[in-house]
Amino acid sequence: MARRGSRLSTALIAGLILLFTGGPVLLAFYGSVVPDRILLDPNISILDHGLSFETYRYVFTGELPASYLLEGANRSMISDAARQVPQSLWNSTRIALAAMALNILLGAPAAYVFARYAFPGKKASFMFIILSPLVPTTALVVPIYMLMQSLGLIGSIYGIILVHTAQALPFTVLILSVFFRKIPAELFEAAVLDRCTGLQGFLRIALPLALPSIGATGLFAFMLSYSEYIFSLVLSGEARSRPVSVVMAALARNTDVSWSLLNTSIFIAIIPSLVLVVLVWRFVVEGLLAGSVKG
Amino acid sequence: MWTIRRYPLLWLLPALLPVAAFIVYPVAYAFWTSLHGVMLLFPGEPFVGLDNYKRVLSSGYFRTAFLNSVVFMALAAPLVVILGVSVALFLQRRFAGSMIVRSVVLLPWVLPGAISAVLWIWVFHPSFGIINGLLEWAGAINAPIQWLNTPTLAFACVLVAHIWTQIPFAVVLTMAALAAINAETLEAATIDCRSGWKRFWHVIFPEIKAMVVVLIVYNALVAFTTYDLVYAMTGGGPGTATTLLAFQIWRESFAMYDFGAGSALAFVMVAVAGLLIVLITRALPSDLFEERP
Numbered sequence: 199m200a201r202r203g204s205r206l207s208t209a210l211i212a213g214l215i216l217l218f219t220g221g222p223v224l225l226a227f228y229g230s231v232v233p234d235r236i237l238l239d240p241n242i243s244i245l246d247h248g249l250s251f252e253t254y255r256y257v258f259t260g261e262l263p264a265s266y267l268l269e270g271a272n273r274s275m276i277s278d279a280a281r282q283v284p285q286s287l288w289n290s291t292r293i294a295l296a297a298m299a300l301n302i303l304l305g306a307p308a309a310y311v312f313a314r315y316a317f318p319g320k321k322a323s324f325m326f327i328i329l330s331p332l333v334p335t336t337a338l339v340v341p342i343y344m345l346m347q348s349l350g351l352i353g354s355i356y357g358i359i360l361v362h363t364a365q366a367l368p369f370t371v372l373i374l375s376v377f378f379r380k381i382p383a384e385l386f387e388a389a390v391l392d393r394c395t396g397l398q399g400f401l402r403i404a405l406p407l408a409l410p411s412i413g414a415t416g417l418f419a420f421m422l423s424y425s426e427y428i429f430s431l432v433l434s435g436e437a438r439s440r441p442v443s444v445v446m447a448a449l450a451r452n453t454d455v456s457w458s459l460l461n462t463s464i465f466i467a468i469i470p471s472l473v474l475v476v477l478v479w480r481f482v483v484e485g486l487l488a489g490s491v492k493g
Numbered sequence: 494m495w496t497i498r499r500y501p502l503l504w505l506l507p508a509l510l511p512v513a514a515f516i517v518y519p520v521a522y523a524f525w526t527s528l529h530g531v532m533l534l535f536p537g538e539p540f541v542g543l544d545n546y547k548r549v550l551s552s553g554y555f556r557t558a559f560l561n562s563v564v565f566m567a568l569a570a571p572l573v574v575i576l577g578v579s580v581a582l583f584l585q586r587r588f589a590g591s592m593i594v595r596s597v598v599l600l601p602w603v604l605p606g607a608i609s610a611v612l613w614i615w616v617f618h619p620s621f622g623i624i625n626g627l628l629e630w631a632g633a634i635n636a637p638i639q640w641l642n643t644p645t646l647a648f649a650c651v652l653v654a655h656i657w658t659q660i661p662f663a664v665v666l667t668m669a670a671l672a673a674i675n676a677e678t679l680e681a682a683t684i685d686c687r688s689g690w691k692r693f694w695h696v697i698f699p700e701i702k703a704m705v706v707v708l709i710v711y712n713a714l715v716a717f718t719t720y721d722l723v724y725a726m727t728g729g730g731p732g733t734a735t736t737l738l739a740f741q742i743w744r745e746s747f748a749m750y751d752f753g754a755g756s757a758l759a760f761v762m763v764a765v766a767g768l769l770i771v772l773i774t775r776a777l778p779s780d781l782f783e784e785r786p
Contacts, residue, residue: 220597222612308508317501330516336742337759341519364515425605443605
């Protein structure tokens with residue numbers, strides 16, 4: 199009896215979580231495969247018309263959906279920005295992967311030192327690192343734009359990579375140092391007895407043990423970069439180097455744009471990161487959980 | 494040779510330098526701007542001292558925007574952490590389809606703010622939104638509710654959307670912290686504590702406390718400095734109901750081209766946020782900042 203009750207509550211809670219987190223995204227998918235005239239007209243049933251993938255075809259090939267070729271159809275509802283989505287996905291992926299790699303490379307050593315060593319200036323430098331993200335980004339936009347301009351990095355993805363790396367680093371260091379701290383001190387003491395240097399302790403003990411956490415932290419840097427908007431907007435310049443958040447915002451701001459085209463772009467923009475999330479989630483968190491069960 | 498003990502700074506510099514270059518320099522520049530009259534529409538940048546600050550602090554907008562931001566943060570940060578920790582605890586269970594739930598929970602995370610905003614506009618839309626649609630279908634309402642055009646409701650809608658975007662991160666970090674708990678500790682707890690709540694409070698919570706503090710501080714910061722959701726969902730309205738401080742900075746700087754006032758506002762915000770962070774970390778004692786031998 200209690201068994202069945204708990205199974206029911208499990209299903210109920212799982213359903214609620216799914217509904218809250220996945221619901222709006224599901225709505226977007228629904229909106230992307232149903233043409234506007236059916237979607238917004240309560241008198242037409244969706245079941246009579248079936249699904250339509252013409253907006254997807256438009257984004258990738260530029261072939262207009264049939265309904266907009268009809269006479270009297272509102273052509274302004276089709277926005278060219280939707281055609282930039284595939285290129286912007288490629289840009290965003292490169293930027294976010296680079297920011298992720300740089301974050302781990304630059305952040306892990308610092309996090310390790312913060313977690314394991316006491317030295318003069320530790321508290322000050324740690325506070326500096328963790329308090330720096332509290333500066334509102336809107337205040338930083340103009341100075342960073344000028345800095346990037348003097349470096350000649352406007353209109354390329356490299357400037358954006360630099361800014362995204364710097365933005366995520368405080369979190370990388372903070373989170374990784376919490377993880378490094380969790381590693382039992384006895385392991386390092388044993389390493390010292392075996393005449394391991396600090397560098398070896400880092401490379402042979404801390405890094406392998408914290409690998410899942412490093413993956414999770416890297417994923418965080420990736421996400422931060424993927425969804426960042428304001429710096430991507432000012433630093434990207436022309437359409438060719440625009441990341442996906444900028445293109446999506448341009449589409450979203452256009453009040454004329456067709457709902458189904460907007461939803462199609464949203465859905466396409468989700469797919470690459472979805473793949474990454476599922477992959478990393480599998481390896482990182484599932485690996486962690488399996489490890490903890492074995493003890 | 495390169496021993497960490499002797500040259501810890503060498504290990505820190507790769508992380509410290511980029512942060513300094515992209516935060517300290519711009520902040521110094523913004524500080525300079527806040528003391529000068531920098532307006533795009535007027536040539537010259539005269540030194541005006543604290544005039545920008547006086548103008549910003551005495552403006553009618555400041556009080557409202559400040560109160561809105563504080564209320565928003567006071568509601569959003571605890572809610573995100575409580576929901577995030579609860580979901581993470583729940584996802585410890587194994588059941589059919591638990592992998593699906595675990596992946597779907599991450600969905601809001603992968604979406605840029607502008608997209609999340611559009612998704613939620615779609616949910617709350619007065620004529621085509623799903624909530625009004627369901628309520629009408631159930632016969633609970635006759636006329637559509639103007640979710641995003643009623644001050645209190647609009648604030649609540651932005652809050653819900655904000656919580657939605659922040660939950661995945663809280664869940665991931667809490668799950669990672671939960672996974673790091675020693676299995677023997679958990680076994681002992683299962684034997685000693687029969688009530689689930691007691692087990693959580695006395696055994697599990699102390700183990701993840703450091704992470705919870707990090708999450709609360711982080712979420713307070715995020716809630717205090719968020720602007721893209723507000724920008725895309727309500728534009729600060731109706732009236733000033735959803736005008737948050739960070740959004741106001743954006744408006745001063747980029748809609749009115751008054752960079753001096755925008756920078757002054759940013760500095761006021763930095764000060765307030767810094768104070769809040771100190772208060773939060775004091776209120777929640779944790780071993781996070783303790784020196785360990």
